[in-house]
Amino acid sequence: MKGVDHLAHERNKTEFDVDAMKIVWAGSRHAFELSDRMARLVASDPAFQKDGRIRLGRKELFKNTLRKAAHAWKRILELHLTEEEAGWLRNFVDEPSFTDLHWGMFVPAIKGQGTDEQQQKWLPLAYKMQIIGSYAQTELGHGSNVQGLETTATFDPETDEFVIHSPTLTSSKWWPGGLGKVSTHAIVYARLITNGQEHGVHGFIVQLRSLDDHMPIPGITIGDIGMKFGNGAYNTMDNGVLTFDHIRIPRNQMLMRVLQVTREGKCVKSNVPRQLIYGTMVFVRQTIVADASTALARAVCIATRYSAVRRQFGSQDGGMETQVIDYKTQQSRLFPLLASAYAFRFVGEWLKWLYTDVTQRLQANDFSILPEAHACTAGLKSLTTTATADAIEECRKLCGGHGYLCASGLPELFAVYVPACTYEGDNVVLLLQVARFLMKTVSQLGSGKKPVGTTAYLGRVQDLLQCCCDVQTAEDWLKPSVVLEAFEARSARMCVARAQNLSKFENPEDGFAELSADLVEASVAHCQLIVVSKFIDKLQQDIPGKGVNRQLQNLCYIYALNLLHKYLGDFLSTGCITPKQASLANDQLRSLYSQIRPNAIALVDAFNYTDHYLGSVLGRYDGNVYPKLYEEAWKDPLNDSVVPDGYHEYIHPMLKQQLRNARL
Ligand SMILES: CCCCCCCCCC/C=C\CCCCC/C=C/C(=O)SCCNC(=O)CCNC(=O)[C@H](O)C(C)(C)COP(=O)(O)OP(=O)(O)OC[C@H]1O[C@@H](n2cnc3c(N)ncnc32)[C@H](O)[C@@H]1OP(=O)(O)O
Numbered sequence: 001m002k003g004v005d006h007l008a009h010e011r012n013k014t015e016f017d018v019d020a021m022k023i024v025w026a027g028s029r030h031a032f033e034l035s036d037r038m039a040r041l042v043a044s045d046p047a048f049q050k051d052g053r054i055r056l057g058r059k060e061l062f063k064n065t066l067r068k069a070a071h072a073w074k075r076i077l078e079l080h081l082t083e084e085e086a087g088w089l090r091n092f093v094d095e096p097s098f099t100d101l102h103w104g105m106f107v108p109a110i111k112g113q114g115t116d117e118q119q120q121k122w123l124p125l126a127y128k129m130q131i132i133g134s135y136a137q138t139e140l141g142h143g144s145n146v147q148g149l150e151t152t153a154t155f156d157p158e159t160d161e162f163v164i165h166s167p168t169l170t171s172s173k174w175w176p177g178g179l180g181k182v183s184t185h186a187i188v189y190a191r192l193i194t195n196g197q198e199h200g201v202h203g204f205i206v207q208l209r210s211l212d213d214h215m216p217i218p219g220i221t222i223g224d225i226g227m228k229f230g231n232g233a234y235n236t237m238d239n240g241v242l243t244f245d246h247i248r249i250p251r252n253q254m255l256m257r258v259l260q261v262t263r264e265g266k267c268v269k270s271n272v273p274r275q276l277i278y279g280t281m282v283f284v285r286q287t288i289v290a291d292a293s294t295a296l297a298r299a300v301c302i303a304t305r306y307s308a309v310r311r312q313f314g315s316q317d318g319g320m321e322t323q324v325i326d327y328k329t330q331q332s333r334l335f336p337l338l339a340s341a342y343a344f345r346f347v348g349e350w351l352k353w354l355y356t357d358v359t360q361r362l363q364a365n366d367f368s369i370l371p372e373a374h375a376c377t378a379g380l381k382s383l384t385t386t387a388t389a390d391a392i393e394e395c396r397k398l399c400g401g402h403g404y405l406c407a408s409g410l411p412e413l414f415a416v417y418v419p420a421c422t423y424e425g426d427n428v429v430l431l432l433q434v435a436r437f438l439m440k441t442v443s444q445l446g447s448g449k450k451p452v453g454t455t456a457y458l459g460r461v462q463d464l465l466q467c468c469c470d471v472q473t474a475e476d477w478l479k480p481s482v483v484l485e486a487f488e489a490r491s492a493r494m495c496v497a498r499a500q501n502l503s504k505f506e507n508p509e510d511g512f513a514e515l516s517a518d519l520v521e522a523s524v525a526h527c528q529l530i531v532v533s534k535f536i537d538k539l540q541q542d543i544p545g546k547g548v549n550r551q552l553q554n555l556c557y558i559y560a561l562n563l564l565h566k567y568l569g570d571f572l573s574t575g576c577i578t579p580k581q582a583s584l585a586n587d588q589l590r591s592l593y594s595q596i597r598p599n600a601i602a603l604v605d606a607f608n609y610t611d612h613y614l615g616s617v618l619g620r621y622d623g624n625v626y627p628k629l630y631e632e633a634w635k636d637p638l639n640d641s642v643v644p645d646g647y648h649e650y651i652h653p654m655l656k657q658q659l660r661n662a663r664l
């Protein structure tokens with residue numbers, strides 16, 4: 001690192017091995033080395049520079065994204081990068097583009113829902129980018145309600161083809177990323193109709209544009225849906241609109257792992273459950289949880305470094321003013337977010353493991369943990385994206401006025417990140433799925449069915465309904481068993497109370513609708529328990545590096561005790577803890593903030609983000625904020641001229657008018 005390090009005094013306070021923590025954050029030494037190499041490769045390549053992209057108009061911005069995507073692909077081929085390396089490289093390019101959907105949804109959909117023959121035909125083309133795919137599920141009229149989609153795929157036995165059609169305006173495909181201007185193909189979700197009968201929604205591989213001149217296939221109308229929230233941000237993506245006028249595709253382009261349509265138009269079910277049609281969403285939700293920690297860590301890194309640079313008030317005898325990070329209010333807002341970044345990292349790691357396990361089981365025809373995998377991916381996607389979007393905004397406020405400048409990097413990060421609360425399932429709709437799973441689990445307790453996995457604690461429901469929290473001193477809140485029991489008891493009691501209320505309704509669906517707001521709260525409690533318990537599990541691992549485990553313990557208890565404070569109503573009203581114990585938890589929280597304080601900068605350094613990736617003057621590694629902020633201001637196009645365009649037309653005549661009025 002060249003130049004003066006304005007944060008050196010902070011780094012000198014560190015009480016743990018930062019390099020070892022970098023490996024814990026990355027997940028392994030291999031992941032660390034690989035991501036570090038790719039981050040530096042991108043940061044050092046002028047073709048990937050990001051300065052000024054927020055000032056580009058839509059067309060320039062989009063073309064710039066196409067240029068970067070093409071350059072990234074060129075480098076991937078030239079350097080013979082592996083799939084893993086290529087994924088990291090694209091990540092550090094840090095610009096949403098059609099490639100996210102191609103690699104993130106189109107390819108996984110074919111892998112997850114295609115037959116062996118379909119995979120053999122389509123995957124090589126997709127891997128070489130000889131075709132570019134998107135994922136066209138949502139329509140103008142329906143997104144959450146997948147079974148409500150209107151596009152039809154009618155089998156024509158005479159020609160052995162499906163006819164894909166958009167019967168209404170509301171059946172127009174609407175939102176798919178990469179669709180508007182780039183994709184040549186899409187997985188299109190449509191209602192399957194054979195022999196006049198409906199068979200639910202299925203995926204079809206449909207060519208959209210000519211591979212020669214990129215013109216839409218006759219009968220297809222396609223375009224971009226228009227500008228989205230924020231400057232730059234997600235506007236690098238061509239989210240699209242698409243309609244079909246009786247487009248014909250061969251029968252073998254329906255993804256047939258779940259259901260096969262024969263030459264005669266007969267539907268033959270395979271042994272895999274229907275829900276596997278939703279499998280791509282489970283995969284992507286799992287990756288979104290991992291991405292949440294990355295985005296949250298970016299915001300926290302910026303806010304933490306800047307909070308150590310920024311000084312306000314408190315100067316005595318002409319000495320230095322107080323660093324804002326030393327204010328207890330700043331710490332109580334910032335450190336729980338730092339702890340959440342680590343918590344989400346570890347739960348993301350665990351979810352990846354769960355997903356891999358489910359995939360292997362599915363291949364062996366074991367579908368038993370599919371409902372749990374669905375509930376975990378849906379619930380954790382909802383919990384982590386909501387918390388991350390809120391946290392990015394909180395980090396902006398933690399940076400005061402300068403946080404509102406685009407140069408802070410936070411407005412763009414927020415604008416890019418916030419749709420994660422909606423895409424891949426609206427966060428409330430997903431929590432309702434978790435609630436269904438929880439209510440089903442509770443209702444089966446009486447029949448002796450033993451809950452497993454993340455709901456195993458519900459098997460101890462009788463104990464959890466009666467247990468009393470064993471906390472007498474603030475230090476007692478540093479016992480994993482105490483924290484875990486408080487979270488388990490809160491979630492179990494909320495689930496049982498909701499289930500009892502539901503049982504009062506004659507029609508369970510009416511009850512579910514009426515009590516849905518309460519049910520969502522139980523889902524949140526359950527998901528928070530998962531995050532806390534996976535963090536505690538992480539602490540039990542053998543973590544090398546001086547002081548690393550200690551820091552992680554502090555972060556884990558900050559995460560848990562801050563939630564306890566924030567959701568105190570739940571903990572008190574369900575009788576899990578007493579007001580006195582809650583007050584002791586707060587005492588412990590303050591003590592933990594003091595312990596984290598000297599390590600805060602090193603804990604964000606452990607994310608190993610380059611200045612290029614952070615894209616923030618406030619979050620610079622060297623803390624040299626003010627001169628760079630000053631320099632940045634002069635780059636604004638308004639400062640190209642001293643007297644602005646429009647002066648002669650609008651300002652000058654106004655001034656003259658006032659002068660005349662004054663003389664009158
Ligand atoms: C500063 C600059 C920074 C730059 C940063 C750049 C970084 C780039 C950032 C980009 C990162 C990532 C890119 C992401 C791109 C986003 C792309 C987005 C794509 C999409 O949004 S695709 C569309 C997604 N759509 C949805 O998610 C729809 C949500 N709806 C549903 O999932 C379902 O319809 C439903 C579950 C809500 C309802 O289903 P339905 O069948 O109608 O009803 P139910 O009766 O409730 O369910 C039936 C049973 O099925 C079970 N079920 C439901 N879903 C699943 C599932 N997925 N898997 C398994 N089982 C499932 C359900 O539990 C029921 O079971 P039961 O009968 O009770 O046993």
Ligand SMILES: Cc1cc2nc3c(=O)[nH]c(=O)nc-3n(C[C@H](O)[C@H](O)[C@H](O)COP(=O)(O)OP(=O)(O)OC[C@H]3O[C@@H](n4cnc5c(N)ncnc54)[C@H](O)[C@@H]3O)c2cc1C
Pocket residue numbers: 101135136137138141142143144145174175176177234239419422423424425426427428429432
């Ligand atoms: C940036 C972005 C990228 C996207 N990319 C893609 C893509 O590549 N491919 C694709 O197919 N789609 C994509 N989508 C679409 C996305 O998946 C949907 O917008 C999302 O699933 C939400 O569905 P909706 O828009 O129908 O919301 P709605 O369901 O209309 O939600 C509106 C409100 O109704 C509430 N609500 C809905 N149903 C219920 C219920 N049962 N109970 C209680 N409340 C309810 C919701 O909580 C929300 O508050 C993208 C969306 C965005 C914003």
